[in-house]
Amino acid sequence: MSYTIAEKILKEHSNLKEISPGQFINSDIDLIMVHEQLGGRIHIEYEKLGIDYVWDPDKIFFILDHWVPPPTISAAKMHQDARRFAEKYKFTNNYGYQLDKGICHQVLPEMGFARPGMLIVGSDSHTTTYGAFNCLSTGIGATDVSVVFATGKMWFKVPESFKINLSGTLDKGVMSKDFILTLIGDISTKGAIYKSLEFHGNGVQSLSIDSRMTVANMVVEAGAKCGVFLLDKKLKDWLEKRTEKQYSKVLPDEGAEYEKEFHYNLSEITPVVAKPSNPGNIAKIEDVEGYEIDQAFLGGCTNGRMEDLRIAAKILNSKKINSNTRMIVTPASKEIYLHALREGLIEIFLSAGAVVTNSTCGACIGGHLGVLGPEDVCISSTNRNFIGRMGDPSSEVFLASPATVAASAIKGKITDPREAL
């Protein structure tokens, strides 16, 4: 049998001689990430089991990031419940008190917890982000988390795989966000339901780890179970700085079967946006240019990394944000925040008139630090633009790259970033 990356990882975690797409299996989980949901439904579901242990406290990564610091009493209570649970079950990797650390999908890889070959699950749909590190990682709900906490195992349906071949390099002002939005637009938000997307080709090597994380983050917007990248020199170098732990790279077998294959030449990708209210509602920048915005949001787990802040700072350097527009910058982690501070990027954002917040999921989920009011229009580097996602149900969210967000903030309307660089 020849296997894709997803099949290989699942097989190696399932103690089975053979597996095939569509098969239901029980697999051993290497790591589980939980956030505020621990104080939401997870602790309620888990207590129903009536057990006083978790399978392996070392394999749980707990961090608070969605409502950080808590903007309401109810959010503060949620945090208390989550922390209480983490203490009761003696979680080893308990970051429930370190509200400064940042967003789970950035912090977990920064700390070297995502490594090639691993099977990772998390109580958040964007757990797919760790696919950038040659591992299989996917989002789950509260009852699944409880099952993993109790047993270390979870049921999976072995996914079919799509092979996405990339060639070429992105043009100036075009980012991996434009590529992943283009892909979602092409295959639709249901185009990859339950599938594993494998990214191949020379084009991948031109993408930074930051860029790959953006792509893996958003594969779930096409319905995918996971998006996986191969191990290359760039990833090896990245991992070397982050972990001393051993890992084994996962390559697909010769002759592995893919349900579909796609080819994209990155040099042909141009800036795009996802119009309200669906991440698959893609338009070329030319078709929406000039649409007035009230808020520009840069940051989050999709696009709050150094590469994103750097390009935005380059565009905003010595410029002012439009007087009728608000801009909010949320670095994905404290590490990034500090790095950006030392590089002078934070000063550029502040001088341009942006509000720079701590690292949190706040604005992306309409939680705090940038909630939209009635009929507000926001251009955002985040991953979802559903009705009411960032605030009032009558507000509109356009998803775009950090470059497009920054260029648009200056003009107060949706702007092609290629003209601003």
Place this chain on the structure above:
Amino acid sequence: MDIIEGYAYILGDDISTDDIIPSHTLTIRDENIMVKHTLEFIDPYFSKQVDKGNIIIAGENFGTGSSREEAVYVFKILGIKAIIAKSFARIYFRNLINNGIPAITLEWESKHFAKEDNIEISLEKGVLINKSKNLTINFKKIPIFLTGILENGGIINQLKNRL
């Protein structure tokens, strides 16, 4: 499993978990208050009139987006008996099954169902009868691996019985 009987409530394509239960409600600690927000941006009367539509019949990609299980839990509290959709988002499908709510995939057309139609479903046979329209439709049976979870009333009960 027994026969499921109830009234149809129709929803369209790409209904997200944000649509089902918006983010701003997720920190609400009282589930009786939270359920009042179910589908609030789409149909503010849903939670009040749910008895007249306790089998949801939806379009493509139902439950897309966030992994928030509250989006299944509110339906469970409101007594939703089954969800039929042209396709389900992956995490949402898992969350339904794990909570003991049958998730049936069916390529249906608008002529098959109307709001408040009286529906009868046999999971064992893979047959759905729309009594209001005198219509019988076969669907792909839920795999045995998953009906085991449904028969226990959800994966937590199933696990509890094993521990």
